[in-house]
Amino acid sequence: MSLVIKNLHACVRGGQEILCGVDLDVPTGEVHAIMGPNGSGKSTLSKVLCGHPDYEVTAGSVELNGQDLLAMPPDARSRAGLFLAFQYPVEVPGVSNANFLRAALKARLPEGEELDAVAYYKRLRKVMNELGMDPKFSSRAVNEGFSGGEKKRNEVLQMLMLEPLCAILDETDSGLDVDALRIVSQGVNAMRSSFRSFLVITHYKRLLDYIVPDVVHVFHQGRIERTGGRDLVDYIEEHGFDFLKKEDA
């Protein structure tokens, strides 16, 4: 059981092709990192997997635990177990964090079944405390007026509350200071288990020092160009992505 992507092609709706044949298998229990230069298509991959309406899949398949993700609307993909921690989380004025998460959890319940409000708030406070978040953030509108770091922390809060089977972290480390990075990473590591997989998109080694990946992929020109182990991170840290250009030449 895993996230399986085969020959995935996608373009901006009515525009340029950005994903040009992505093949990727992330077995449950593993953490895979995707690194790559700016504009290589890493964030597009994450959005396409979640069903962002700006993109159109032109070929290929994506399965999560045997379910055809591409046949589902974005909300069904989430309920099937997929989660994306956004690079740039949007602000949603007028919807409190607590109500937002409650609605998301309620959507996962069978029709007619109600969420235990007491247990929910107790758990929300506990997870917020673990992430070092002020309890007042639960009553604040989703991401409104949050700093960059607070938004990223809020994404991880949502991930911990929704307990997905496969989580994609899209540059979660950007905007986080060293202490916040450590706390957030602890939260992610606490979720690592034999029935859950992670796809961690990042530019920097420092996140992967905390969330140690099992496999590292290098993304370039809309596809996975190279796959390796932890040593590939060290190589990129030292040499950058120039080796991709040399290979192109």
Next chain:
Amino acid sequence: MMHTHDTNAVPLPDRLNEDWRFGRPHVHARELAEILEHAQAAELRGVDLPSGVQLTPCAAEALPSIGSEALMRQALQIGPGQCLRIADGSQLREAISLHSEVHGGQVQQLRVIVGAGARLHLIEEHEYSEESMLVCLRRYELMPGATLRLEQRELGSGNTRAFCISSCICAENARFCSLSTHQDLAWARHECTLELTAPGAEALLLSANRLRSEQCLDMRNRQLHSSPGCKSRLLCKNTLTDRATAIFGGNIRVQPHAHDTDAYLSNLNLQLSPHATVHSLPMLEILADRVRCSHGSATAPVDAEQLFYLQSRGIPLAEARRTLEEAFLADVRLHFEQF
């Protein structure tokens, strides 16, 4: 009391008739006066008014007025109104509610005086019966250091109409926040003039309205900065479905000597139907140097990125859309609560 067909014949302002914009309602006021000649005064009822609060009859001539309000008052020859007076220093913990039912064609005038250093949360509610219409003149005077949080609720029903003219004058360090809502009125026009007359005065004007079917809401606002060192904010939000129409005219005027003014106005509309119409006219008149003034206006459908964000958390499309529509207006309420 007037008959139904009379209220429908009242010559009310419309978007294409510039005589009504910012202070020339007298052109039509005489016609209005003739039709409303026999209209009854709508009486506000206050429930369990606490000590330090008086609701008394108030002679028309005792009601000072400015601009279009004065012209309208003169033309209509409106009789006695009511005056709500809050004693200096009164700190009222509970909100005061004034409720009135509107039948046929009615007029109402209210003067509210919040004494120096006093604090008041006032809720004014008009409940309209079918085919009714209200012409309403309201004036709020905040003495130095006073705070007034005001909710104006117009609760319509079918073919009901409202024409409300409000003015508010804030003295030194006075703080004023209003939240107006219009619900199920076929037609409503709301003119509001705010004047900040002394340093430290601050105001937040809010409005949140859900418009549907053929309803039309016409909001005209003016933020007049007559003194240096004052702050005003205006946020007017509407959601529109079906063939509803929203009209917004907003004007910040900074008088020549009113330096260090800090003012902003914003009109935001969520257009949920291709047949709904929005006319938005935000304006600035800045006659002083050293000010911070700006305005904004946006009309758009539900934000696609917000919608995707909610869906990405498992919330079904229809519920996500409904949540965002409600949140759009709930946000205004939040601003009021935080004032």
